[in-house]
Amino acid sequence: MAPLHLAKMINPLSKLSLANSKVILSSVRQHWNKDFKPGPYPKTEAERLAAAKRYNVHPSEYAAYRDDGTGYGDYPRFKAESGDFKDPNYPWDFPELKRNFNEPMHVQFDLIREDRYDVNARHLSSCKEQFLQLIGALSFFFGIIWIAEHFKTFQPLVPKQYPEEGKKHYTFD
Template identity: 45%
Template sequence: MAARRLLTSRTLIGLPGGLPGLLPGLYPGLLGLQVSRNVGHWNKDWKPKPYPVTPEERAEAARKYGLRPDEYEPYADDGMGYGDYPNLPVVSAESRDPYEDWDYPEHRRNFGEPVHVDFDMYGLDRINASQKMRFSMQQYALSFFGVMAVSIGIYYYLEDKKMHWPVLPKQYPGDGAVHYTFEPAE
Protein backbone atom coordinates (compact mmCIF):
# COMPACT_ATOMS: atom_id res chain seq x y z
CA MET A 1 0.00 0.00 0.00
CA ALA A 2 2.84 2.38 0.78
CA ALA A 3 4.27 1.90 -2.71
CA ARG A 4 0.86 2.57 -4.24
CA ARG A 5 0.44 5.73 -2.20
CA LEU A 6 3.93 6.81 -3.22
CA LEU A 7 3.24 6.32 -6.94
CA THR A 8 -0.11 8.11 -6.83
CA SER A 9 1.18 11.10 -4.92
CA ARG A 10 0.55 14.29 -6.92
CA THR A 11 3.64 15.89 -5.51
CA LEU A 12 5.84 12.99 -6.61
CA ILE A 13 4.48 12.65 -10.14
CA GLY A 14 3.60 16.28 -10.75
CA LEU A 15 0.60 15.41 -12.93
CA PRO A 16 -3.05 16.26 -12.34
CA GLY A 17 -4.71 13.17 -10.96
CA GLY A 18 -1.38 11.49 -10.32
CA LEU A 19 -0.28 8.36 -12.14
CA PRO A 20 -3.75 6.74 -12.03
CA GLY A 21 -5.15 9.70 -13.92
CA LEU A 22 -2.50 9.24 -16.63
CA LEU A 23 -2.86 5.48 -17.04
CA PRO A 24 -6.18 4.47 -15.48
CA GLY A 25 -6.38 1.01 -17.04
CA LEU A 26 -2.81 -0.02 -16.26
CA TYR A 27 -2.55 1.14 -12.68
CA PRO A 28 -3.22 -2.07 -10.70
CA GLY A 29 -0.37 -4.00 -12.32
CA LEU A 30 1.91 -1.09 -13.10
CA LEU A 31 5.61 -1.84 -12.65
CA GLY A 32 4.86 -5.26 -11.20
CA LEU A 33 3.77 -3.83 -7.87
CA GLN A 34 0.63 -5.88 -7.76
CA VAL A 35 0.99 -8.77 -5.37
CA SER A 36 -0.06 -12.09 -6.84
CA ARG A 37 -0.39 -15.37 -5.06
CA ASN A 38 0.64 -18.34 -7.11
CA VAL A 39 -1.07 -21.63 -6.64
CA GLY A 40 1.53 -24.29 -6.03
CA HIS A 41 3.81 -25.82 -3.49
CA TRP A 42 6.46 -24.37 -1.26
CA ASN A 43 9.56 -26.21 -0.15
CA LYS A 44 8.06 -26.42 3.32
CA ASP A 45 5.25 -28.53 1.82
CA TRP A 46 7.82 -31.12 0.73
CA LYS A 47 9.83 -31.04 3.93
CA PRO A 48 9.64 -34.38 5.77
CA LYS A 49 7.66 -34.37 8.97
CA PRO A 50 9.12 -35.75 12.22
CA TYR A 51 9.86 -39.45 12.50
CA PRO A 52 6.57 -41.41 12.72
CA VAL A 53 6.08 -43.12 16.05
CA THR A 54 2.50 -44.38 16.05
CA PRO A 55 0.98 -46.69 13.42
CA GLU A 56 -1.38 -43.88 12.38
CA GLU A 57 1.58 -41.57 11.70
CA ARG A 58 3.28 -44.33 9.69
CA ALA A 59 0.13 -44.90 7.63
CA GLU A 60 -0.21 -41.14 7.01
CA ALA A 61 3.46 -40.89 5.95
CA ALA A 62 3.06 -43.89 3.62
CA ARG A 63 0.02 -42.26 2.01
CA LYS A 64 1.91 -38.96 1.70
CA TYR A 65 4.70 -40.64 -0.29
CA GLY A 66 2.38 -42.85 -2.36
CA LEU A 67 3.44 -46.12 -0.75
CA ARG A 68 1.48 -48.95 0.82
CA PRO A 69 1.78 -49.07 4.62
CA ASP A 70 3.40 -52.52 4.50
CA GLU A 71 6.18 -51.36 2.13
CA TYR A 72 6.83 -48.04 3.91
CA GLU A 73 10.00 -48.01 6.01
CA PRO A 74 11.43 -44.66 7.18
CA TYR A 75 15.10 -43.96 7.74
CA ALA A 76 16.37 -44.64 11.24
CA ASP A 77 15.96 -41.71 13.61
CA ASP A 78 19.71 -41.14 14.05
CA GLY A 79 19.74 -37.34 13.99
CA MET A 80 20.46 -36.92 10.26
CA GLY A 81 17.15 -35.14 9.79
CA TYR A 82 15.42 -37.43 7.27
CA GLY A 83 12.25 -37.50 9.38
CA ASP A 84 9.44 -39.55 7.85
CA TYR A 85 11.07 -39.82 4.41
CA PRO A 86 10.97 -43.44 3.17
CA ASN A 87 14.12 -45.52 2.99
CA LEU A 88 13.91 -46.47 -0.67
CA PRO A 89 16.12 -49.05 -2.40
CA VAL A 90 18.99 -47.78 -4.54
CA VAL A 91 17.96 -48.06 -8.19
CA SER A 92 20.13 -46.14 -10.61
CA ALA A 93 18.49 -44.30 -13.50
CA GLU A 94 20.71 -46.15 -15.96
CA SER A 95 19.27 -49.50 -14.91
CA ARG A 96 15.66 -48.38 -15.51
CA ASP A 97 13.84 -49.10 -18.78
CA PRO A 98 14.94 -46.55 -21.41
CA TYR A 99 11.89 -47.25 -23.61
CA GLU A 100 9.21 -46.56 -21.01
CA ASP A 101 7.13 -43.41 -21.45
CA TRP A 102 8.59 -41.45 -18.52
CA ASP A 103 7.23 -38.08 -17.41
CA TYR A 104 10.84 -36.94 -16.99
CA PRO A 105 12.85 -39.02 -19.48
CA GLU A 106 16.09 -37.21 -18.67
CA HIS A 107 15.86 -38.66 -15.14
CA ARG A 108 13.83 -41.77 -16.02
CA ARG A 109 11.19 -41.07 -13.41
CA ASN A 110 7.51 -40.17 -13.24
CA PHE A 111 5.79 -37.22 -11.62
CA GLY A 112 5.07 -37.73 -7.93
CA GLU A 113 7.35 -40.76 -7.68
CA PRO A 114 9.35 -40.71 -4.45
CA VAL A 115 13.07 -40.60 -5.08
CA HIS A 116 16.03 -41.81 -3.08
CA VAL A 117 17.59 -39.37 -0.62
CA ASP A 118 20.77 -39.41 -2.72
CA PHE A 119 18.84 -39.17 -6.01
CA ASP A 120 21.35 -36.73 -7.51
CA MET A 121 24.10 -39.34 -7.14
CA TYR A 122 22.31 -42.04 -9.15
CA GLY A 123 21.41 -40.12 -12.34
CA LEU A 124 22.16 -41.16 -15.91
CA ASP A 125 25.49 -39.35 -15.85
CA ARG A 126 26.55 -40.60 -12.42
CA ILE A 127 27.12 -43.86 -10.56
CA ASN A 128 25.27 -46.96 -11.69
CA ALA A 129 24.89 -48.86 -8.43
CA SER A 130 22.83 -51.59 -10.11
CA GLN A 131 25.52 -52.51 -12.64
CA LYS A 132 27.27 -55.87 -12.36
CA MET A 133 30.98 -55.22 -12.66
CA ARG A 134 33.15 -57.18 -15.06
CA PHE A 135 35.74 -57.98 -12.37
CA SER A 136 35.60 -58.03 -8.59
CA MET A 137 36.80 -55.09 -6.51
CA GLN A 138 39.76 -57.19 -5.32
CA GLN A 139 40.87 -57.70 -8.92
CA TYR A 140 40.55 -53.97 -9.62
CA ALA A 141 42.57 -53.12 -6.49
CA LEU A 142 45.24 -55.74 -7.29
CA SER A 143 45.59 -54.41 -10.85
CA PHE A 144 45.89 -50.82 -9.68
CA PHE A 145 48.45 -51.50 -6.97
CA GLY A 146 50.39 -53.87 -9.26
CA VAL A 147 50.75 -51.22 -11.98
CA MET A 148 51.71 -48.59 -9.40
CA ALA A 149 54.32 -50.90 -7.79
CA VAL A 150 55.93 -51.70 -11.16
CA SER A 151 55.99 -47.99 -12.10
CA ILE A 152 57.56 -46.98 -8.78
CA GLY A 153 60.08 -49.85 -9.05
CA ILE A 154 61.17 -48.75 -12.53
CA TYR A 155 61.47 -45.16 -11.32
CA TYR A 156 63.71 -46.06 -8.35
CA TYR A 157 65.81 -48.44 -10.44
CA LEU A 158 66.48 -45.83 -13.14
CA GLU A 159 66.70 -42.81 -10.85
CA ASP A 160 70.52 -42.84 -10.41
CA LYS A 161 71.37 -44.01 -13.95
CA LYS A 162 73.09 -41.45 -16.16
CA MET A 163 71.42 -40.57 -19.39
CA HIS A 164 73.73 -40.02 -22.35
CA TRP A 165 72.50 -38.33 -25.46
CA PRO A 166 75.00 -39.03 -28.26
CA VAL A 167 75.31 -35.76 -30.16
CA LEU A 168 78.04 -34.28 -32.36
CA PRO A 169 79.25 -30.69 -32.14
CA LYS A 170 77.34 -28.21 -34.26
CA GLN A 171 78.68 -28.04 -37.80
CA TYR A 172 79.01 -24.83 -39.78
CA PRO A 173 80.01 -24.46 -43.42
CA GLY A 174 83.72 -23.60 -43.57
CA ASP A 175 86.26 -24.31 -40.86
CA GLY A 176 87.09 -21.49 -38.45
CA ALA A 177 84.98 -18.93 -40.27
CA VAL A 178 83.16 -16.46 -38.03
CA HIS A 179 79.59 -16.24 -39.19
CA TYR A 180 78.42 -13.67 -36.66
CA THR A 181 79.77 -11.57 -33.83
CA PHE A 182 78.46 -9.20 -31.20
CA GLU A 183 81.25 -6.71 -31.74
CA PRO A 184 80.39 -3.38 -33.37
CA ALA A 185 80.99 -3.21 -37.11
CA GLU A 186 84.24 -1.56 -38.26
Protein backbone atom coordinates (compact mmCIF):
# COMPACT_ATOMS: atom_id res chain seq x y z
CA MET A 1 0.00 0.00 0.00
CA ALA A 2 2.81 2.41 0.86
CA PRO A 3 4.60 2.15 -2.53
CA LEU A 4 1.36 2.97 -4.38
CA HIS A 5 0.76 5.98 -2.17
CA LEU A 6 4.35 7.13 -2.76
CA ALA A 7 3.97 6.75 -6.54
CA LYS A 8 0.76 8.85 -6.50
CA MET A 9 2.64 11.57 -4.64
CA ILE A 10 5.73 11.55 -6.90
CA ASN A 11 3.83 11.67 -10.22
CA PRO A 12 2.39 15.22 -9.78
CA LEU A 13 5.75 16.47 -8.51
CA SER A 14 7.51 15.17 -11.62
CA LYS A 15 4.90 16.85 -13.86
CA LEU A 16 5.39 20.08 -11.96
CA SER A 17 9.14 20.00 -12.35
CA LEU A 18 8.90 19.16 -16.05
CA ALA A 19 6.36 21.93 -16.65
CA ASN A 20 8.58 24.50 -14.94
CA SER A 21 11.91 23.19 -16.21
CA LYS A 22 12.94 26.60 -17.56
CA VAL A 23 12.43 28.18 -14.15
CA ILE A 24 14.31 25.37 -12.44
CA LEU A 25 17.17 25.45 -14.95
CA SER A 26 17.55 29.20 -14.74
CA SER A 27 17.58 29.07 -10.94
CA VAL A 28 20.15 26.27 -10.91
CA ARG A 29 22.50 27.78 -13.48
CA GLN A 30 25.09 30.14 -12.16
CA HIS A 31 24.82 32.92 -14.66
CA TRP A 32 26.40 36.34 -14.58
CA ASN A 33 24.13 39.16 -13.53
CA LYS A 34 24.14 42.26 -15.73
CA ASP A 35 24.04 44.41 -12.60
CA PHE A 36 27.53 43.16 -11.70
CA LYS A 37 29.03 44.82 -14.76
CA PRO A 38 30.82 48.07 -13.95
CA GLY A 39 29.73 51.23 -15.67
CA PRO A 40 31.87 53.18 -18.14
CA TYR A 41 34.97 54.97 -16.92
CA PRO A 42 33.92 58.28 -15.28
CA LYS A 43 35.04 61.22 -17.39
CA THR A 44 33.37 64.08 -15.53
CA GLU A 45 33.16 64.97 -11.85
CA ALA A 46 29.40 64.23 -11.80
CA GLU A 47 30.02 60.72 -13.20
CA ARG A 48 32.74 60.17 -10.61
CA LEU A 49 30.42 61.21 -7.75
CA ALA A 50 27.64 58.97 -9.12
CA ALA A 51 30.06 56.01 -9.30
CA ALA A 52 31.23 56.65 -5.73
CA LYS A 53 27.61 56.66 -4.57
CA ARG A 54 26.87 53.47 -6.54
CA TYR A 55 29.70 51.58 -4.85
CA ASN A 56 29.00 53.09 -1.40
CA VAL A 57 32.41 54.76 -1.20
CA HIS A 58 33.08 58.26 0.10
CA PRO A 59 33.85 60.58 -2.85
CA SER A 60 37.20 61.59 -1.35
CA GLU A 61 38.23 57.90 -1.20
CA TYR A 62 36.93 56.97 -4.64
CA ALA A 63 39.46 56.42 -7.41
CA ALA A 64 38.72 54.35 -10.50
CA TYR A 65 41.17 52.13 -12.35
CA ARG A 66 42.85 53.63 -15.38
CA ASP A 67 40.90 53.32 -18.61
CA ASP A 68 43.43 50.99 -20.24
CA GLY A 69 41.10 48.39 -21.72
CA THR A 70 41.07 45.94 -18.81
CA GLY A 71 37.31 46.33 -18.45
CA TYR A 72 37.22 47.57 -14.87
CA GLY A 73 35.31 50.70 -15.90
CA ASP A 74 34.15 52.75 -12.92
CA TYR A 75 34.89 50.06 -10.33
CA PRO A 76 36.76 51.61 -7.38
CA ARG A 77 40.45 50.92 -6.92
CA PHE A 78 41.20 49.64 -3.42
CA LYS A 79 44.46 48.86 -1.73
CA ALA A 80 45.06 45.11 -1.85
CA GLU A 81 44.55 43.75 1.66
CA SER A 82 44.61 40.01 2.32
CA GLY A 83 42.24 38.24 4.66
CA ASP A 84 45.13 37.39 6.97
CA PHE A 85 45.81 41.10 7.41
CA LYS A 86 42.26 41.89 8.58
CA ASP A 87 41.27 41.82 12.25
CA PRO A 88 40.01 38.34 13.23
CA ASN A 89 38.14 39.70 16.30
CA TYR A 90 36.05 42.23 14.40
CA PRO A 91 32.35 41.20 14.20
CA TRP A 92 32.26 40.64 10.43
CA ASP A 93 28.94 40.01 8.69
CA PHE A 94 30.65 37.19 6.76
CA PRO A 95 33.43 36.00 9.08
CA GLU A 96 34.56 33.23 6.73
CA LEU A 97 35.47 35.87 4.14
CA LYS A 98 36.19 38.69 6.62
CA ARG A 99 33.92 41.17 4.90
CA ASN A 100 30.76 43.10 5.71
CA PHE A 101 27.47 43.22 3.86
CA ASN A 102 27.42 45.58 0.88
CA GLU A 103 31.15 46.20 1.17
CA PRO A 104 32.74 46.57 -2.27
CA MET A 105 35.37 43.94 -2.93
CA HIS A 106 38.81 44.27 -4.44
CA VAL A 107 38.96 43.40 -8.15
CA GLN A 108 41.21 40.43 -7.39
CA PHE A 109 39.33 39.33 -4.28
CA ASP A 110 39.35 35.71 -5.42
CA LEU A 111 43.18 35.78 -5.40
CA ILE A 112 43.80 37.52 -2.08
CA ARG A 113 41.34 35.79 0.25
CA GLU A 114 42.51 34.31 3.52
CA ASP A 115 43.18 30.88 2.01
CA ARG A 116 45.03 32.28 -1.00
CA TYR A 117 48.07 34.49 -1.62
CA ASP A 118 48.96 36.94 1.13
CA VAL A 119 49.89 40.27 -0.46
CA ASN A 120 50.75 41.79 2.93
CA ALA A 121 53.28 39.11 3.89
CA ARG A 122 56.78 40.25 4.76
CA HIS A 123 59.33 37.70 3.66
CA LEU A 124 62.62 37.17 5.44
CA SER A 125 64.57 37.42 2.19
CA SER A 126 64.00 38.92 -1.23
CA CYS A 127 62.88 36.89 -4.25
CA LYS A 128 66.44 36.93 -5.62
CA GLU A 129 67.82 35.51 -2.37
CA GLN A 130 65.09 32.86 -2.27
CA PHE A 131 65.90 31.84 -5.85
CA LEU A 132 69.62 31.59 -5.03
CA GLN A 133 68.81 29.51 -1.94
CA LEU A 134 66.75 27.15 -4.10
CA ILE A 135 69.54 26.82 -6.68
CA GLY A 136 72.08 26.23 -3.87
CA ALA A 137 69.99 23.51 -2.22
CA LEU A 138 69.31 21.75 -5.54
CA SER A 139 72.99 21.96 -6.51
CA PHE A 140 74.01 20.49 -3.17
CA PHE A 141 71.68 17.51 -3.50
CA PHE A 142 72.55 16.90 -7.17
CA GLY A 143 76.24 17.08 -6.20
CA ILE A 144 75.72 14.44 -3.52
CA ILE A 145 73.90 12.22 -6.03
CA TRP A 146 76.64 12.73 -8.65
CA ILE A 147 79.38 11.81 -6.16
CA ALA A 148 77.45 8.76 -5.00
CA GLU A 149 77.00 7.59 -8.60
CA HIS A 150 80.66 8.02 -9.58
CA PHE A 151 82.31 6.72 -6.42
CA LYS A 152 80.44 3.56 -5.47
CA THR A 153 80.72 2.20 -1.98
CA PHE A 154 79.74 -1.26 -0.86
CA GLN A 155 80.19 -3.63 2.01
CA PRO A 156 83.31 -5.80 1.53
CA LEU A 157 82.49 -9.50 1.20
CA VAL A 158 84.70 -12.57 1.62
CA PRO A 159 83.79 -16.11 0.66
CA LYS A 160 81.87 -18.13 3.24
CA GLN A 161 84.09 -19.97 5.61
CA TYR A 162 83.41 -23.60 6.50
CA PRO A 163 85.23 -25.72 9.11
CA GLU A 164 86.28 -28.34 6.51
CA GLU A 165 86.39 -27.92 2.75
CA GLY A 166 84.33 -30.30 0.61
CA LYS A 167 82.26 -31.72 3.47
CA LYS A 168 78.50 -31.16 3.75
CA HIS A 169 77.73 -29.40 6.97
CA TYR A 170 73.99 -29.08 6.58
CA THR A 171 71.78 -31.79 5.21
CA PHE A 172 68.09 -31.25 4.84
CA ASP A 173 67.17 -34.86 4.10
